[in-house]
Amino acid sequence: MRSPAGLVFIQMGLTGIAEAVRRSSTSPVRSDVGELHRRYLWLMLDALRVHPHEASPLPVPALTSGQTQRLLAGRAAQPAG
Incomplete structure (x- = not known):
């Protein structure tokens, strides 16, 4: 990673998932x-590995398309805060 700012965006992504x-x-x-956050944290950290071609x-497991749609629909239906 070339900039610590990249970690901020990783954190923002994980926060959105959480x-x-x-x-x-x-x-x-x-x-x-x-x-679920563990899957995406793992993906992000694995991508930062010295040898990313050696993925672990x-x-x-990934969400199905239907599960993803239900998760996001629940997010849109509820006000933030």
Whole structure:
């Protein structure tokens, strides 16, 4: 990473994921949705590795398209704050 500012954007992305998950907690899209941030943190950190072609297995499976749509729909339906 060439700039510490890059870490700010990684943090913003993870914060957005965590916020979407928090808002969907009343009707989770699947049982492990609370661990979803781990998948994307892992992806981001793996991309920063010295040898990114040696990717490691992800700790949480990807959401399906339907699960992603339900998660984002719950985010849009609830006011921020």
